[in-house]
Amino acid sequence: MSHVLTFLFWLAIVLVLTFITLPLLVVVAASFSPTSAVTFVPWEWTFDWYGDLLADRWLQPFLLSVKIATLVAIISGVLGVLAAYAIVYERVPGSDALMAGLLSPLSVPQIVKGVAIVLFLSIIGLQGFLGTPALIAAHVVLALPFVTRMAATSLANFDGNLDRAAQSLGASKRQRLQHIVLPMIKPGVLSGVTLAFIISFNNIPLSVFLxxxxxxxxxITVINYLEYSLDPVMAAVNVASMAFILTVIFLFEKIGGFSAQLHGGSK
Amino acid sequence: MNNIDIELVSVSKSFAGIPVVKDLNLKIPQGEFVSILGPSGCGKTTTLNMIAGFNTPSAGDIRVRGKSQNRVPPERRNLGLVFQNYALFPHMTVAENVGFGLRMRGTSRSDIAVAVDAALRSVRLDGLAARYPKALSGGQQQRVALARAIAPRPSVLLLDEPLSNLDLKLREAMRIELKEIQEQLGMTFVYVTHDQEEAMAMSDRIVVMWQGVIAQQGEPVSIYRNPATRFVADFIGRSNILPVKARNGGPGFLDLLVDGTPIVLRSSHTGRSTSVASCCIRPESIALMTDPAIQAGLQNRLDGVIKRIVNLGAQLELLVEISGGLNLTVLVRSGLSGRVPELASTVTLGIDPQEVLVLSD
Incomplete structure (x- = not known):
C-alpha cells in the first residue's frame, strides 16, 4: 500500500515538473530550429537565430529593458527600505494606513493602471514624459509593494534585542543602522530588489501603454514582432532573456539574497 | 572603598497608567554583585531597563556615580548588558561581536584585538574567535555575550536572566564562573533573575522585589535567615508558614491558630514586630525527636502523623500533620540514625525557638 502511495507521490511530482518545464524545453529546442518554421529536429540544428539577436533590432530593446529594470530595482529598493523602516521600525503615526496605501497598486489591474497613467500624464500636460521616464515611474509603482513588503517582513523579524545590545555597546543610531539593521535585513531587501528587476524586465501590460x-x-518588441511573424528568432529571444534572468537571480543569490531568505538564515 | 555606582531615587514607572515600579530607592555600591530577585511581573526587568536607559522613569532619578542619567541615552551610559537570548549579532564572527563596542567608539584595530583577546580569555573562549555565533553551543554563546559586554570595560554590567536558557548542569557551573569573573574584574554586576537559588549562590546582596516595590534587601544569608515578610519567606527557599497571634502572656510566646485549642509556640523573635500574623519555620530546622535526650534544647514539641514521604536522595521530605489539621513539611537527612520514618507513624517534632521566625504581612 505504502509503495503505491510513494509511487503516486513521485509520479505527481514528475508530472508537475514536466508540465512546468516542457513548454520551456520546447522553446529552447525551437530556438535551434534549422528552418524558419518553429520545429525541432534533433539531428539538425543551428545557432544562426542566436546570431540574429546581436542585431540592433533586438539588442537595443534588450539594453533599454536592462537599463529600466536596473533603475527600477535601485529606486524601488531604496524607497522600499525607507518605507519599511518608517512603518515597521519607527512605527510613525498612521503606519498601517501607509502600508495599505503602498500595497494598494496590487489591487488595480495593470491595464487599468497603464491607461490611468497615460491619461494622467496627458491631463497634466506631461506627454513628453512618456517613454523611458514614465516606464521607470510606472514599474517602480508596480514593484514597490513587493520590495516594501519583503523589507518590512525582514524588519518585523528583526530581534529588537540586537538593536538594544548594540545601543548598550555605545552604537549611535546611524551606526546601528549601518552595522546591525541593514546587514540583518539585507537578504530580504535583496530578494525584493531581484523581484523588482524581474517584474520590470518582463512587464508587458503596463509597458504597452507607455x-x-x-x-x-x-x-514589447517581442509582442510587436509576433503580430507579423512567428519564427525561431522568437524562441531564441525568449531563451536568451530566460538565461539572463536566471543569471541575475544567481548573482543576487551569491550576494546573499533569495536562498538565504528562503532558508530563513543569514549566513 | 564603597562608592555608590548606581543610585535609584524614588523611581516610579507606569505603563498605560498601570504602575509597575513604585517609588523605588536603591543604592548599589561599586564592585558588588547585586541580584534583583522576584517573580515575573514584579518590575525587576523594568527596573533594569530603566538603569540601562531603554525605559524612562515616570518619576524619580537614576544616578550613575552621582550623575543623573535621565537625559542620557542608552548608548552614552557606558553600561554593559547581557540578554537572556544572548542577542549576538549573527552576521559577525565571535571576535567582531566582542570587538563591536570598541569599534563603535573608534578604538584602533590593534587595541581592539588586544581587548577582544583578553575578554575571550576571561570567559575561556580563546580559540573560537573566528567562528560565527550559529556554530556555538548555548553556553558558548552566553560566554560570547558576556565577553562582548565586558570588552569595552563598562562601569556596570547589567544581566537580564542570562542563564535561564541553559540546561541545569551548565547553569550551575556558570553561576560559579560568573561570580569568579565578576570578582576578577571587580565590576559591579546587577543581576536580574526569578531563580532564588541562582541569586543566593552568586550575590553579595539580594534585592527582593514584589509588586513593584522592594520587599527586602540584604545579604543572601540574612534574607534566608530573617525573611521580613510572608512573601519573602515563601519566595526564598522553602518554608512552613503558619498563622499565629502574639500571646497576651508576654514576649517569647505565640499562639498557633488552629481549629481546636491554640498551640503555644516559643519564639526568640517576638519582640521585633507588634502585628504578628504568621510565622515561618524552615523545613530543615524541624527535627524528628527520635532521641529526646539529645534534642533537649528544642523547646517546642509537636506531635503529628507522617502523611507522606518523598525521597529526595540525600534528604527525605516528610509531610507531617499536627493537631488541628495543620501540615508541616520536614526535611531530614536520609541516613539519619539508620532509622527510616514510617508512613502513618506518630512522631514528635522538635523546633528551636530561634528557628520560629516572625513575619509581618
Whole structure:
C-alpha cells in the first residue's frame, strides 16, 4: 500500500515538473530550429537565430529593458527600505494606513493602471514624459509593494534585542543602522530588489501603454514582432532573456539574497 | 572603598497608567554583585531597563556615580548588558561581536584585538574567535555575550536572566564562573533573575522585589535567615508558614491558630514586630525527636502523623500533620540514625525557638 502511495507521490511530482518545464524545453529546442518554421529536429540544428539577436533590432530593446529594470530595482529598493523602516521600525503615526496605501497598486489591474497613467500624464500636460521616464515611474509603482513588503517582513523579524545590545555597546543610531539593521535585513531587501528587476524586465501590460514607438522594451518588441511573424528568432529571444534572468537571480543569490531568505538564515 | 555606582531615587514607572515600579530607592555600591530577585511581573526587568536607559522613569532619578542619567541615552551610559537570548549579532564572527563596542567608539584595530583577546580569555573562549555565533553551543554563546559586554570595560554590567536558557548542569557551573569573573574584574554586576537559588549562590546582596516595590534587601544569608515578610519567606527557599497571634502572656510566646485549642509556640523573635500574623519555620530546622535526650534544647514539641514521604536522595521530605489539621513539611537527612520514618507513624517534632521566625504581612 505504502509503495503505491510513494509511487503516486513521485509520479505527481514528475508530472508537475514536466508540465512546468516542457513548454520551456520546447522553446529552447525551437530556438535551434534549422528552418524558419518553429520545429525541432534533433539531428539538425543551428545557432544562426542566436546570431540574429546581436542585431540592433533586438539588442537595443534588450539594453533599454536592462537599463529600466536596473533603475527600477535601485529606486524601488531604496524607497522600499525607507518605507519599511518608517512603518515597521519607527512605527510613525498612521503606519498601517501607509502600508495599505503602498500595497494598494496590487489591487488595480495593470491595464487599468497603464491607461490611468497615460491619461494622467496627458491631463497634466506631461506627454513628453512618456517613454523611458514614465516606464521607470510606472514599474517602480508596480514593484514597490513587493520590495516594501519583503523589507518590512525582514524588519518585523528583526530581534529588537540586537538593536538594544548594540545601543548598550555605545552604537549611535546611524551606526546601528549601518552595522546591525541593514546587514540583518539585507537578504530580504535583496530578494525584493531581484523581484523588482524581474517584474520590470518582463512587464508587458503596463509597458504597452507607455513605450514610445521605436524605443520599446524587449517584451514589447517581442509582442510587436509576433503580430507579423512567428519564427525561431522568437524562441531564441525568449531563451536568451530566460538565461539572463536566471543569471541575475544567481548573482543576487551569491550576494546573499533569495536562498538565504528562503532558508530563513543569514549566513 | 564603597562608592555608590548606581543610585535609584524614588523611581516610579507606569505603563498605560498601570504602575509597575513604585517609588523605588536603591543604592548599589561599586564592585558588588547585586541580584534583583522576584517573580515575573514584579518590575525587576523594568527596573533594569530603566538603569540601562531603554525605559524612562515616570518619576524619580537614576544616578550613575552621582550623575543623573535621565537625559542620557542608552548608548552614552557606558553600561554593559547581557540578554537572556544572548542577542549576538549573527552576521559577525565571535571576535567582531566582542570587538563591536570598541569599534563603535573608534578604538584602533590593534587595541581592539588586544581587548577582544583578553575578554575571550576571561570567559575561556580563546580559540573560537573566528567562528560565527550559529556554530556555538548555548553556553558558548552566553560566554560570547558576556565577553562582548565586558570588552569595552563598562562601569556596570547589567544581566537580564542570562542563564535561564541553559540546561541545569551548565547553569550551575556558570553561576560559579560568573561570580569568579565578576570578582576578577571587580565590576559591579546587577543581576536580574526569578531563580532564588541562582541569586543566593552568586550575590553579595539580594534585592527582593514584589509588586513593584522592594520587599527586602540584604545579604543572601540574612534574607534566608530573617525573611521580613510572608512573601519573602515563601519566595526564598522553602518554608512552613503558619498563622499565629502574639500571646497576651508576654514576649517569647505565640499562639498557633488552629481549629481546636491554640498551640503555644516559643519564639526568640517576638519582640521585633507588634502585628504578628504568621510565622515561618524552615523545613530543615524541624527535627524528628527520635532521641529526646539529645534534642533537649528544642523547646517546642509537636506531635503529628507522617502523611507522606518523598525521597529526595540525600534528604527525605516528610509531610507531617499536627493537631488541628495543620501540615508541616520536614526535611531530614536520609541516613539519619539508620532509622527510616514510617508512613502513618506518630512522631514528635522538635523546633528551636530561634528557628520560629516572625513575619509581618
Amino acid at each position: 513605450v514610445r514607438p521605436g524605443d520599446t522594451t524587449l517584451p
